[in-house]
Amino acid sequence: MTTTQQADASAPTTAELRQRLPLVSVRGLKVAYGEGPLVLDGVDLDLFPGEMVALLGSSGSGKSTLMKSLTGFAPIADGAVRVGGYDLANLRRGQLRDVRASVGQVFQQFNLVGRLSVLTNVLTGGLHDAGALNLVGGFRSAQRRRALELLDRVGIAHKAAEPARSLSGGQQQRVAIARALMQSPKLILADEPVASLDPRMSHQVLTLLHDIARDDGIPVLVSLHVMPLALEHSDRIVGLRHGELVVSAPTAQLDATALEPVYAHDEEDDDVDDIA
Ligand SMILES: Nc1ncnc2c1ncn2[C@@H]1O[C@H](COP(=O)(O)OP(=O)(O)O)[C@@H](O)[C@H]1O
Ligand SMILES: [Mg+2]
Numbered sequence: 001m002t003t004t005q006q007a008d009a010s011a012p013t014t015a016e017l018r019q020r021l022p023l024v025s026v027r028g029l030k031v032a033y034g035e036g037p038l039v040l041d042g043v044d045l046d047l048f049p050g051e052m053v054a055l056l057g058s059s060g061s062g063k064s065t066l067m068k069s070l071t072g073f074a075p076i077a078d079g080a081v082r083v084g085g086y087d088l089a090n091l092r093r094g095q096l097r098d099v100r101a102s103v104g105q106v107f108q109q110f111n112l113v114g115r116l117s118v119l120t121n122v123l124t125g126g127l128h129d130a131g132a133l134n135l136v137g138g139f140r141s142a143q144r145r146r147a148l149e150l151l152d153r154v155g156i157a158h159k160a161a162e163p164a165r166s167l168s169g170g171q172q173q174r175v176a177i178a179r180a181l182m183q184s185p186k187l188i189l190a191d192e193p194v195a196s197l198d199p200r201m202s203h204q205v206l207t208l209l210h211d212i213a214r215d216d217g218i219p220v221l222v223s224l225h226v227m228p229l230a231l232e233h234s235d236r237i238v239g240l241r242h243g244e245l246v247v248s249a250p251t252a253q254l255d256a257t258a259l260e261p262v263y264a265h266d267e268e269d270d271d272v273d274d275i276a
Contacts, residue, residue: 022046023187023219024070028079031065031243038077039065041243047187047219052210054230055223056247056262057240063223066240067189070221071103072096084186101128104180106190106209110172114165118156118175121164122147125182150178154208170201177208181216188212190222194229206233227259 024047031040040062047053057063068074070083072091081088086099104125112121123139126132126146134140139147151157154174159167164175173193180188190209194202206222210233213220224230230237230251237254239247239262246261247254 022048023084024221025082026066026069026080029066029069029076029081030078031062031069031074032077033075039243040069040074042079043240043243043245045238045245045248047221049217049219050214051235052213052220052222052233053236053238054234054251055221055238055240056225056227056230056259057223058225058263061240061262062243063240064191065243067191067221067223070187070189071100071105097128101183102186104183104185104188106173106176106180106188106193108192108195110164110169110176112164112172112175112179115163117161118151118164118167119144119147119160121175122150122178122182125179128183147178147182150181151175153181154178168201169197170204173197173201173205174208177205177212181212185218188218188220190220192223192225194224202229203233210234227256227262230259231255 024045026043026045029040029043029045030038032038043062043066045066055063055066065074069076069081069088072088076089079089083099084102086095088099091099113124123132123143126139126143132139132143148157148160151160154177156167156171156174156178159171159175164172167175176193188209193209194205197205206229209220209222212218213235222234231254234251236250237247237259238245239259241262241264247259249258
C-alpha cells in the first residue's frame with residue numbers, strides 16, 4: 001500500500017476524485033406531459049459538488065420541469081437522469097423517497113406554514129428522519145439545537161419563536177433555506193427563489209445560496225429569469241429555450257451577448273401571447 005501511495009504521489013486522492021464526480025448527471029433527457037409535446041428535448045446537465053449553477057430561461061422554457069425531473073416529479077420519456085447513486089428513470093421501490101429526502105428544495109413562494117413558528121418550520125425539514133421525533137411526538141432536543149444553529153447561520157435566529165408569516169419575504173426565504181439544510185441535503189434545487197423579492201433581498205438570498213454551495217460542497221441549481229442576477233451569482237450558467245439547452249458555460253466566460261440565444265425571438269412570442 002505504501003509503495004503504491006509513493007508511486008502515485010501526484011494522483012488525485014479519493015476525496016479529490018469525489019469532488020470531481022458529478023452528483024447529478026443528465027443525458028439526453030426528454031420529458032412530455034401526457035400526450036403533449038416534448039417540454040424538454042435532449043437535455044444534458046452535470047452538477048458538481050460545491051458549484052452554484054444558474055438555470056436561465058423564459059417562462060415556459062422548462063426550468064421547473066428540469067428541476068422536477070431530478071426529484072421524480074416529471075414524466076421522463078427518454079434519457080438518463082442520475083442523482084447520487086440513483087437512476088431516476090429506473091428507480092426501485094422505496095428509492096424515490098430516499099432521493100427526495102436527499103434533495104433540499106426552495107420555492108418562489110417560500111412554502112412555509114405561516115401560523116407556525118420559524119423554528120417549527122425549520123424542524124419540519126428533518127421529518128424524513130425517523131429519529132427526529134421523541135416518544136411523545138415532540139422534536140428531539142438535538143434537532144432543536146441544530147435548527148437554531150441553522151437559523152443563526154441564515155441570520156434569523158432572533159426570530160425563531162415568531163410565526164413565519166410575520167417575517168419579510170427575504171427573511172421567510174432564508175427560513176426556507178434553513179429548512180432545506182435541516183435535511184442535510186446532497187443537492188439543493190431553488191426554483192425562482194428570488195422572483196418575489198426586491199433587489200436587495202434577492203442579492204442576500206443568492207449570496208447565501210452561493211456560500212452554502214461553496215462551504216458545504218453541495219451543488220445548488222437555481223432557476224432565475226433575470227440575467228444580471230445569474231451573471232453575478234453563479235459559477236456556471238445553463239440556458240433553456242423551448243426545452244433545449246442553448247447555453248452551458250462557466251459564468252466567467254459569459255456576458256449578456258453570449259446569453260442572447262436564451263431569449264432570442266421572445267418579443268415575437270410575447271406578441272403571440274398578447275393576441276392570445
Ligand atoms: N403538469 C403539467 N402538465 C402539462 N404541461 C405542463 C405541466 N407542467 C409544465 N407544463 C408545460 O411544460 C412547459 C414547461 O413548463 P415549466 O417547466 O413550468 O417551465 P418554466 O419553469 O421554465 O416556466 C410549458 O409549456 C408548460 O405549460
Ligand atoms: Mg417555473
